[in-house]
Amino acid sequence: MPLRPSNHLTLNRITMATPAIQVENISKRYGKNVLALNQVSLEVGQGELFGLIGPDGAGKTTLIRILATLLLADKGYAAVNGWEVRRDYRQIRSHIGYMPGRFSLYQDLSVEENLHFFATIFGTTIKENYELIRDIYVQLEPFRTRKAGKLSGGMKQKLALCCALIHKPVVLLLDEPTTGVDPVSRKEFWEMLKRLKEKGIAILVSTPYMDEASLCNRVALIQKGAILSIDEPEKIVSGFDKPLLAVRTNDMYRLIHDLRDFESTHSAFPFGEFVHLSLNNPIWPEAIHAYLAGKQHTGIEIKPAQATIEDAFMELMTQGEMVD
Amino acid sequence: MVPAITADKLTKKFGDFTAVNQITFEVKKGEIFGFLGANGAGKTTAMRMLNGLSRPTAGQASVAGFDVYRQTEKIKQHIGYMSQKFSLYEDLTVKENIQFYGGIYGLPGREIRHQVKALIEGLGMQAFAGTLVKSIPLGWKQKLSFSIAIMHRPGIVFLDEPTGGVDPITRRQFWEMIYKAASEGMTVFVTTHYMDEAEYCGRVSIMVDGRIAALDTPRALKEQFGASSMNDVFLQLTRPKS
Numbered sequence: 346m347p348l349r350p351s352n353h354l355t356l357n358r359i360t361m362a363t364p365a366i367q368v369e370n371i372s373k374r375y376g377k378n379v380l381a382l383n384q385v386s387l388e389v390g391q392g393e394l395f396g397l398i399g400p401d402g403a404g405k406t407t408l409i410r411i412l413a414t415l416l417l418a419d420k421g422y423a424a425v426n427g428w429e430v431r432r433d434y435r436q437i438r439s440h441i442g443y444m445p446g447r448f449s450l451y452q453d454l455s456v457e458e459n460l461h462f463f464a465t466i467f468g469t470t471i472k473e474n475y476e477l478i479r480d481i482y483v484q485l486e487p488f489r490t491r492k493a494g495k496l497s498g499g500m501k502q503k504l505a506l507c508c509a510l511i512h513k514p515v516v517l518l519l520d521e522p523t524t525g526v527d528p529v530s531r532k533e534f535w536e537m538l539k540r541l542k543e544k545g546i547a548i549l550v551s552t553p554y555m556d557e558a559s560l561c562n563r564v565a566l567i568q569k570g571a572i573l574s575i576d577e578p579e580k581i582v583s584g585f586d587k588p589l590l591a592v593r594t595n596d597m598y599r600l601i602h603d604l605r606d607f608e609s610t611h612s613a614f615p616f617g618e619f620v621h622l623s624l625n626n627p628i629w630p631e632a633i634h635a636y637l638a639g640k641q642h643t644g645i646e647i648k649p650a651q652a653t654i655e656d657a658f659m660e661l662m663t664q665g666e667m668v669d
Numbered sequence: 670m671v672p673a674i675t676a677d678k679l680t681k682k683f684g685d686f687t688a689v690n691q692i693t694f695e696v697k698k699g700e701i702f703g704f705l706g707a708n709g710a711g712k713t714t715a716m717r718m719l720n721g722l723s724r725p726t727a728g729q730a731s732v733a734g735f736d737v738y739r740q741t742e743k744i745k746q747h748i749g750y751m752s753q754k755f756s757l758y759e760d761l762t763v764k765e766n767i768q769f770y771g772g773i774y775g776l777p778g779r780e781i782r783h784q785v786k787a788l789i790e791g792l793g794m795q796a797f798a799g800t801l802v803k804s805i806p807l808g809w810k811q812k813l814s815f816s817i818a819i820m821h822r823p824g825i826v827f828l829d830e831p832t833g834g835v836d837p838i839t840r841r842q843f844w845e846m847i848y849k850a851a852s853e854g855m856t857v858f859v860t861t862h863y864m865d866e867a868e869y870c871g872r873v874s875i876m877v878d879g880r881i882a883a884l885d886t887p888r889a890l891k892e893q894f895g896a897s898s899m900n901d902v903f904l905q906l907t908r909p910k911s
Contacts, residue, residue: 400836401807498708524833527707527862528903553834556865556900568836598848614841615848617868617899618887655837662838 363427364388365516365547366395366412371421373407381407383570384421389516389549389563394542396561396578397551398658404570405551406446409520412549413443426515439467442509442546446520448501452494456485456504459493460511467512477544478507481537499530506537517541519550523557535560558654566658573661578654585657587611588627591619591650594642603640607633614659621650623660671734673698673825673856674719679728679737681714688714690879691728698824701847701857703867703887706876707907712860715876716827719858721745733824749818749826753833756814759803763794766802767817774821788816808839815846825856832866844869864900873899875906882906 366389373382382404389395397405410416412425414434422429428436450459460482464471475482481503488496493504502522509517519538523531535557538548542562550561558564558578566573566581574581594600597615604613604622611623622633630647637645674696681689689711696702706712717723719732721741730737733747750756757766767788771781789798792812797805802813811832819826828847832840847869851857859870867873867887874884883890883906887899896902 400839401834403836527907528864528900529707529907532904532908554863555837596852598845598852601845601848614838615844615869617865659837659841662836 363391364424365391365393365426366549367422367424368408368412369422371408371411371418371423373404373411373416373418381570382411382418385567385570385572386421387565387572387575389547391547392542392545394538394548394550394560394562396558396564397549397567398553398555398558398564398654399551399567400553402569403567405567406520407570408567409443409518409549409551412437413441413518414438439512440515442512442514442517444505444509444517444519444522446524448505450493450501450505450508453492455490455492456496457489459504460507463508464511469512471511474511474513477513477541478510480540481507481510484533498526499533502526502530502534503537506534510541515546517546517548517550519548521551521553523552523554531557555654555658566661568658568662568665571665573658573665581657582652582654585623585652585660587623587625587660589650589652589656590622590624590630590633591616591648592622592633592637593619593644593646594637595644596642599640600637600642603637603642607636612659612663614656616650616653616655619650621656623656670698672696673700674702674730674732674858676715676719676730677728679715679718679730680726681711681718681723682726687879689718689725692876692879692881694874694881694884696856696858698856699851699854701851701859701869701871703870703873704858704860704876705862705864705867705873705903706860707862710876710907711879712876713829716829716858716860719744720748720750720827747823747825749821749823750829751814751818751826751831752829753811753831754829756818757802757810760801762799762801763789763805763813764798766813767820770817770820776821784820788813788820792816808835808842811835811839811843812846815843819850819855823855825858826850828857828859830861830863831859832861833863864898864903867899867903875903877907 368385368387370384370386371382372384374380399405411418411423411430414430414437425437425441460471485503523534542548561578563577565575601613601615601620604610604620609624609626609628611625613620613622633647634645672695677693678691680691692715704712718725718737719730721737721744725737732744735743761769764785767785768781771784789795832843847857872886874881890902894902894905
C-alpha cells in the first residue's frame with residue numbers, strides 16, 4: 346500500500362522549505378492547576394537533529410504527544426511535515442516514527458515478531474526497508490528469537506528504534522530514549538541517531554540529560570512548560586557571559602556556602618569535584634584565594650572554567666525565576 | 670578508625686553465573702563513595718549483599734562494623750537506603766510518610782513528632798506537609814526521600830540511582846544535602862550510571878563483568894585514563910578499543 350500523501354494540496358506543501366516540525370504558541374492545560382505547555386513555539390528543519398532538553402515535568406512528553414497526534418493542544422498551531430496535527434492526523438501517523446518514553450513493544454513477542462508486526466501494520470515488510478535499520482538490527486540479530494521483555498535496557502531501546510523506523514518515516518519523535526540506559530548504550534544510541542540524520546530523517550528527541558545537548562544540531566531548553574532558549578548548543582553555552590571560575594578546597598560543603606557569601610558572587614553551584622563560581626564582576630583569583638584562606642579552607646585550587654550547558658540552563662532558570 | 674564498609678573477595682554466584690566476582694574495597698567513614706557499572710555489571714547484587722539482603726557465596730564483608738553473614742538485622746538497623754524508583758508511599762502525605770518511616774525505624778513517638786516538624790521545616794516543605802506524595806514535584810520527592818532515609822541517623826546511607834530527571838539546580842540542591850550529611854560524618858554509598866554524578870564522589874569504583882575494574886578519586890581516574898570526564902573513563906573500561 347502506498348503511503349505517500351494522495352491529496353495534491355498536501356503534496357504541494359511538502360517541499361524542502363516545509364519544516365519537519367512547526368509548533369506555534371501551543372498551550373496545554375491538565376485540569377485547573379497544571380499548565381503543561383505555555384505558548385511554546387519551535388521549528389525543526391528537514392534533516393535536523395533537534396533536542397528538547399529539560400527535567401521531568403517540563404512538558405517534553407506533552408509536546409511530543411501533541412505532535413504524534415495522541416493528544417490535542419488547547420491552543421496554537423502544530424504541524425509535522427506540513428500536516429496539521431488535528432486535521433491531518435492520519436497522514437502524520439503513517440509518516441512518523443514515534444518512540445514513547447515507556448517501553449511499549451510487545452513483551453511477549455520476540456525481537457523478530459515485534460519488528461514483523463510493526464512492518465505489517467504500516468503495510469510494509471522488513472525486507473523492503475531493511476537498509477534503514479541494518480546498522481541497528483545487526484546488533485539485535487543474535488537475540489532475534491528472544492522475547493522483547495527479556496532484553497537488556499540498551500537492547501530494548503534499539504529494538505524500539507527499529508520498530509519506529511521500519512516504515513521509513515520522514516520524521517522521528519523520540520521521547521527520552523536514553524533515560525535509564527547505561528553510558529555505553531547511550532553513546533551507541535546517539536551514534537545511531539547521527540547516522541539516521543545523515544540519511545535525511547528529521548529527529549526530535551527529548552532528554553533530561555543536559556550533556557546530550559552537544560550531540561544535537563539545535564536544542565530547545567524547556568522548563569515548567571516554557572522554552573528558556575532555542576539555539577545551537579555552542580551558542581547557548583557562549584551566551585553565558587559572566588566570569589566563571591572552578592574552585593575546590595578540602596571541604597566542599599563549607600566551600601559552597603562560603604562562596605555564596607562572597608561579595609562579588611553571582612552564583613556558586615557544585616560541578617563534580619569543583620564548585621562553579623560565577624562573578625558579577627571580574628575579580629583576581631588571588632582575592633578569592635585570600636578570602637577562602639581567611640575562612641580556614643585548605644587545599645584551595647582556583648582556575649578558569651568553561652561554561653557548560655548546565656551553567657547556561659541554571660542561569661536561564663534563575664533569570665526566568667523558575668527556581669522552586 | 671574502623672572503615673564504614675569493607676569487602677574482601679566478596680563473591681556471589683547464581684548457579685554457574687558469577688554476578689559478583691571477588692570484589693575487594695574499603696569505604697572510609699564520612700566518605701562519598703560512588704559505585705558505578707554498566708547495566709548487568711553486578712552493582713545491584715553487590716549492594717544487596719552489603720545491605721544484608723542477599724547472602725554472599727564467598728568472601729567477607731562488613732558494614733558499619735557488622736558482618737554480612739551473621740549480623741544482617743544489625744546492618745539493616747544501621748543503614749539508610751534510598752532509591753529513585755521506590756522510597757516513599759505515593760498515597761500517603763508527606764507528613765504520613767515521615768511518621769510511617771519513623772515507626773519502621775522504631776523511633777519513639779516524641780522523636781517522630783520532633784522529626785516531622787524538623788524535617789518539613791528543614792526542607793521548607795510546610796506548604797506540602799498535607800499533600801499526597803504523588804502530587805509533589807519530583808525534586809521535592811527526592812529531597813524528602815533522602816531526609817527520610819537518614820532520619821534515624823544511620824552511619825551509612827545507600828543511594829541507588831538517586832537523582833535522575835530533575836533540573837540542574839534541584840539536582841545540585843540534592844548534592845548539597847549529601848555533602849552536608851557527609852560533612853557531619855555520614856558515609857554515603859551511591860550507585861549510578863550517570864557519570865557526571867560520579868564526579869561528585871570522593872572516590873569511585875567501576876564494576877565491569879562482576880569485578881572492580883578501577884577504583885580511585887575521579888581526578889586520579891581521569892589522569893590514569895587520559896580522559897577529560899568520568900564518562901570517557903567509563904567508556905574506555907567498558908568498551909575497550911578493538
